[in-house]
Amino acid sequence: NDFDPCYLPNGRIVFVSERRGGYLRCGRHCPVYTMHSMEPDGSDIICLSFHETHEWHPSVNNDGMLVYTRWDYVDRDTNIAHHIWTCYPDGRDPRSSHGNYPDRRESRPWMEMNIRAIPGSNKYVFSTGAHHGHEFGSLAVLDPRLEDDGAMAQLERLTPEVPFPEAEARDIQAQMIYGTPWPLAESDYLCVYDAEAKNRGIYWIDRDGNRELLYRDGSISCASPIPLRARVKPPVIPSGTLQAARDARGKSPEEMRATVAVMNVYDSDFTWPEGAHVAALRVIQVLPKTTAPPNEPRIGIANQTNARLVLGSVPVEEDGSALFEAPAGKEIYFQALDGRGMAIQSMRSGTYLHPGERLQCQGCHERKHRPPVKSDRLPLALQRPPSKLAPEAEGSNPFSYVRMVQPVLDRNCVRCHHEQKALDLGGAPGGKYGWTKSYENLAGKYGFYYHVSNGSIKDPLHGGSRTIAGAFGARASALLEYLADGHYGVRLSDEDFRRVALWLDLNSEFYGSYENIEAQARGAIVLPTLD
Numbered sequence: 001n002d003f004d005p006c007y008l009p010n011g012r013i014v015f016v017s018e019r020r021g022g023y024l025r026c027g028r029h030c031p032v033y034t035m036h037s038m039e040p041d042g043s044d045i046i047c048l049s050f051h052e053t054h055e056w057h058p059s060v061n062n063d064g065m066l067v068y069t070r071w072d073y074v075d076r077d078t079n080i081a082h083h084i085w086t087c088y089p090d091g092r093d094p095r096s097s098h099g100n101y102p103d104r105r106e107s108r109p110w111m112e113m114n115i116r117a118i119p120g121s122n123k124y125v126f127s128t129g130a131h132h133g134h135e136f137g138s139l140a141v142l143d144p145r146l147e148d149d150g151a152m153a154q155l156e157r158l159t160p161e162v163p164f165p166e167a168e169a170r171d172i173q174a175q176m177i178y179g180t181p182w183p184l185a186e187s188d189y190l191c192v193y194d195a196e197a198k199n200r201g202i203y204w205i206d207r208d209g210n211r212e213l214l215y216r217d218g219s220i221s222c223a224s225p226i227p228l229r230a231r232v233k234p235p236v237i238p239s240g241t242l243q244a245a246r247d248a249r250g251k252s253p254e255e256m257r258a259t260v261a262v263m264n265v266y267d268s269d270f271t272w273p274e275g276a277h278v279a280a281l282r283v284i285q286v287l288p289k290t291t292a293p294p295n296e297p298r299i300g301i302a303n304q305t306n307a308r309l310v311l312g313s314v315p316v317e318e319d320g321s322a323l324f325e326a327p328a329g330k331e332i333y334f335q336a337l338d339g340r341g342m343a344i345q346s347m348r349s350g351t352y353l354h355p356g357e358r359l360q361c362q363g364c365h366e367r368k369h370r371p372p373v374k375s376d377r378l379p380l381a382l383q384r385p386p387s388k389l390a391p392e393a394e395g396s397n398p399f400s401y402v403r404m405v406q407p408v409l410d411r412n413c414v415r416c417h418h419e420q421k422a423l424d425l426g427g428a429p430g431g432k433y434g435w436t437k438s439y440e441n442l443a444g445k446y447g448f449y450y451h452v453s454n455g456s457i458k459d460p461l462h463g464g465s466r467t468i469a470g471a472f473g474a475r476a477s478a479l480l481e482y483l484a485d486g487h488y489g490v491r492l493s494d495e496d497f498r499r500v501a502l503w504l505d506l507n508s509e510f511y512g513s514y515e516n517i518e519a520q521a522r523g524a525i526v527l528p529t530l531d
Helices: 407-412 437-446 478-484 495-507 517-521
Strands: 001-007 015-016 032-039 055-060 067-073 082-087 111-117 124-129 139-142 155-157 178-183 188-193 201-206 211-215 260-262 280-286 308-315 321-324 331-335 343-346 358-361
Touching: 001 055, 015 055, 032 055, 055 111, 067 111, 111 139, 111 178, 124 178, 188 343, 280 321, 407 495, 437 478, 478 495
Parallel strands: 082 111, 260 358
Antiparallel strands: 001 015, 015 032, 055 067, 067 082, 111 124, 124 139, 139 155, 178 188, 188 201, 201 211, 260 321, 280 308, 280 331, 331 343
């Protein structure tokens, strides 16, 4: 299925498509759809977004950038992030400017759809809705120039008489009153409306609460009014990727290489632990779900979690800068590591690269409404060639608990921990999910993991909206507390310690792919069929 088309200023057409593949990780059996683009004649179809979950309603803002709704769903509650994202028309540099890290799901609209730029303004109008619901509810205006507080600081209610479905009113159907707004100016809008949320007609409304019926069909509801009039064409932003045929023609392999630059990892909107020193960045790939039923297979102890693998790690310079190559066409996220290879901080979102892209980040969640600190010095990493990803432990790519962690237990623990004595840490698979005995006995009580299910934001240990620096993964696990003091004289080698720490930093998972779980449980190398 291909849908939600939109012309780009350069003549190409962006649309949402299921072509990449993959399935929803919760709820019904639903293919994943993300943004693609093509030439006006339908040729040269390319994938713009390699996000592993759904996207909706791309449109072009007044600056020529794409705005759209993304369901952000990496190691987080299924319901907390269905909000505005922006990226360049070629798909590069996806960024969240609003609502992605709330303290509560109810603190702002549950879902924001049909996002459109208001002419002559920096603001946007959109429909509020329920998760997995229809694009109807109340209407609101977003001003991204204001600082985001994860709640309502950036928002103004356009139709305050209608509560936000699900967030403020559980009778969702009754609140599906307004929808599909089209801005005429900051004061005037077209939309559809019906007080009973049934047979919606086309209305003109203004911000003072006035409303005028323009058209209503007696038998079928209306949607998506668009005025037939000339508009100011947004600027054409030059392509920064070499993915489209018109851009890639005649380019060398060296020019097709994608890189990531971080100016200063310590530039952030959170507090780093006292004395924190970031020695490296780890790059982790999130894999699309290739099996339709939710939790089939059960990847690990965390509910509805992503399968993933470790692409490698790269050094961070003393000034906090990094420059490295990364593969295009894969959703990735980053972890900041200390000198022992343990994550101090971890993303709970994802990004991706395209051929020829030069992605640049100022810091690790730098403050968006504050200019970067000026420096007369070029960051150290930018004074050298890009680093190449250095592979991590055996069993990290593709990921396998049996290949990465079980050998550590066999070398150091099983001689005491077997069926008749202490906790069974043997490697025999079995049980409901095919996990080994050691995994069943360790992951739930001693591992570290974020649930990825409905309501998990409320769980202080396995939920929340953002990672707390220094209180994540291996650093926050009960298992390493045992091992740090030399449990019954056991002293792990540096290699074995890194293996266990890496497992804990990867959400304490068991399987690394959605297919061939019996073979994975036996320790076979099983490559993902879709990445």
